[in-house]
Amino acid sequence: MxxxxxxxxxxxxxxxxxxxxxxxxxxxxxxxxxxxxxxxxxxxxxxxxxxLGLGSSLVPHCPRHSQVTHQIEDGADPAFVQRQVGHRYASTTALHTGMSG
Structure with a gap:
């Protein structure tokens, strides 16, 4: 962003x-x-x-997943996103990506 x-x-x-x-x-x-x-x-x-009643499934790591997802959805190069978040494998970055609706 x-x-x-x-x-x-x-x-x-x-x-x-x-x-x-x-x-x-x-x-x-x-x-x-x-x-x-x-x-x-x-x-x-x-x-x-x-x-706030948000539940225990929301953890500090969630914004990292959101950041990866938003960058991919906004058209960022997946290899750039992978390097930016420090993942060795593209498959790890893919696990962090959850397309929003």
């Missing part, structure tokens, strides 16, 4: 510098400056989705 680069640039320019550890290799630091851990994301996501 074309707006993604602009959104990340805005975050890096305007939000990330407000964190204690705004320098270094950590793109998404916690409020304490530590590296954001996958388990914490999963726990918080489950808490929010449960409170």
């Amino acid at each position: 074309p707006w993604a680069v602009e959104a990340v640039d805005d975050y890096v320019t305007n939000i990330r510098p407000r964190y204690r550890a705004s320098t270094g290799a950590v793109l998404w630091p916690t409020e304490r400056g530590d590296r954001l851990q996958a388990r914490k994301i999963e726990d918080r996501f489950a808490e929010y989705s449960g409170a």
